[in-house]
Amino acid sequence: MIMGAAASTVYYNLKLRHPTLDMPIIDYDLALLFQPMLVLGISIGVAFNVIFADWMITVLLIILFLGTSTKAFMKGVETWKKETILKKEAARLLESNGNGAEDVEYTPLPGEPANGNETEAPETKRTEVSIIENVRWKEFGILCAVWVIILGLEIGKNYTTTCSALYWVLNLGQIPVAVGVSGYQAVCLYTGKRVIESKGEEGTDWKVHQLVLYCLCGMAAGMVGGLLGLGGGFILGPLFLELGIPPQVSSATATFAMTFSSSMSVVEYYLLKRFPVPYALYFIAVATVAAFAGQYIVRRIITILGRASLIIFILAGTIFISAISISAISLGGVGIAKMIEDIEEHAYMGFENLCTYGS
Numbered sequence: 001m002i003m004g005a006a007a008s009t010v011y012y013n014l015k016l017r018h019p020t021l022d023m024p025i026i027d028y029d030l031a032l033l034f035q036p037m038l039v040l041g042i043s044i045g046v047a048f049n050v051i052f053a054d055w056m057i058t059v060l061l062i063i064l065f066l067g068t069s070t071k072a073f074m075k076g077v078e079t080w081k082k083e084t085i086l087k088k089e090a091a092r093l094l095e096s097n098g099n100g101a102e103d104v105e106y107t108p109l110p111g112e113p114a115n116g117n118e119t120e121a122p123e124t125k126r127t128e129v130s131i132i133e134n135v136r137w138k139e140f141g142i143l144c145a146v147w148v149i150i151l152g153l154e155i156g157k158n159y160t161t162t163c164s165a166l167y168w169v170l171n172l173g174q175i176p177v178a179v180g181v182s183g184y185q186a187v188c189l190y191t192g193k194r195v196i197e198s199k200g201e202e203g204t205d206w207k208v209h210q211l212v213l214y215c216l217c218g219m220a221a222g223m224v225g226g227l228l229g230l231g232g233g234f235i236l237g238p239l240f241l242e243l244g245i246p247p248q249v250s251s252a253t254a255t256f257a258m259t260f261s262s263s264m265s266v267v268e269y270y271l272l273k274r275f276p277v278p279y280a281l282y283f284i285a286v287a288t289v290a291a292f293a294g295q296y297i298v299r300r301i302i303t304i305l306g307r308a309s310l311i312i313f314i315l316a317g318t319i320f321i322s323a324i325s326i327s328a329i330s331l332g333g334v335g336i337a338k339m340i341e342d343i344e345e346h347a348y349m350g351f352e353n354l355c356t357y358g359s
Contacts, residue, residue: 008291010259013252014131018198025252027198028139030245032185033211034218034236035257036146040178041222042261043154043171046268048227051351061228064235069320072238076312079247083307146181147260150174151267158271163355182218186211198249214243225261226268237315247311 016025049057157170188194189206221235236257240250266280302310342349 007259007263008288009252009255009295012292012295013255015128015134016252017129017134019248021197023197024134024136025249026256027196027245027249027253028136028143029185029189029194030196030198030240030253031143031257032139033182033189033196033214034221035143035260036178036181037215037218038222038225038236038257038261039147039150039264040174041219041224042226042264043150043174043222043268044219045223045226045228046265047354048223051354052227053349053351055349057228060224064224064228065319068234068238069316072241072312072316072319075238075241076309076316079241079309079312080307083309087306142181143260146177147264149177151264153177154264154268154271178219179215182215186215196245198245198253199243222261225258226265234319241312247308251311251315 010026013025017023018025052060153170153173157167160167160170185194186206189196190208190211217239218236221239224235236254237250240254241247245253270277298310298314302308341347
């Protein structure tokens with residue numbers, strides 16, 4: 001379901017331009033820093049999913065969703081206040097210029113630093129271009145190559161004996177691929193060869209500890225995504241917002257990275273025989289249609305209301321509703337009954353052995 005929604009959303013975003021800067025709405029340099037470590041984390045997280053008991057995964061999922069939704073909501077409130085201040089300032093300027101009757105022009109990315117990178121006037125700036133023209137194919141190709149290599153190692157691992165020497169060689173072989181690409185991108189950002197354009201002037205000043213921390217956060221997001229069956233986007237979205245990435249770019253880039261990680265999760269769970277294909281196809285179809293409709297509707301609402309913070313509130317609300325739903329379905333009814341039954345029967349409810357799984 002997540003993969004279907006992410007893929008359709010990315011397809012929609014591939015032709016969109018940044019609302020104020022001359023760049024795609026997807027920040028490919030930001031994706032290059034996070035996505036390889038995210039995919040590596042997915043592989044680790046899927047292994048943890050086998051080791052952790054079901055009740056542990058459910059509790060972790062609820063805690064994560066509640067914490068993330070709260071953090072995102074607070075960020076949305078902060079962004080809403082900034083937008084309000086900007087609107088008042090714009091209205092005051094128009095009034096002082098004698099144009100009080102005119103509508104205040106909407107600035108799509110509130111609070112973005114003026115860095116002189118806008119090369120087109122607002123009235124002539126294109127909001128959509130062809131995918132061929134808009135995609136940065138070099139960066140996109142590198143990301144696809146990382147995905148293919150790690151996927152190949154995962155598939156190869158499936159044909160080996162679990163916990164054998166070759167099994168661990170294929171597992172550990174993912175590390176230099178992911179660390180190499182993210183590390184090279186981090187070095188380029190540190191030396192100034194590359195910049196995170198969507199951050200404006202702030203995207204050119206990086207510290208070593210920041211870059212290391214962000215790479216580790218990407219891997220942690222992947223681990224949580226693999227463990228809990230997510231794509232990692234629920235973590236990357238709020239994380240990008242904390243980094244100062246504008247809401248539209250944050251959402252588009254997180255979803256772009258999530259497409260790679262969620263598809264990796266799908267393949268790995270399928271190899272583990274934990275992937276019900278009929279149900280998955282149904283949910284993918286529903287999620288794809290919903291994603292296309294949601295993208296169009298949300299974009300129109302943001303344009304009308306002039307509030308990019310709505311993206312953050314939608315993200316926070318979606319995560320919170322997911323937490324409530326999981327609480328009601330997994331811990332309520334069947335979930336609690338199953339846990340009580342296991343306790344009464346003194347069933348083992350601890351960690352499983354990865355090396356004996358499926359044997």
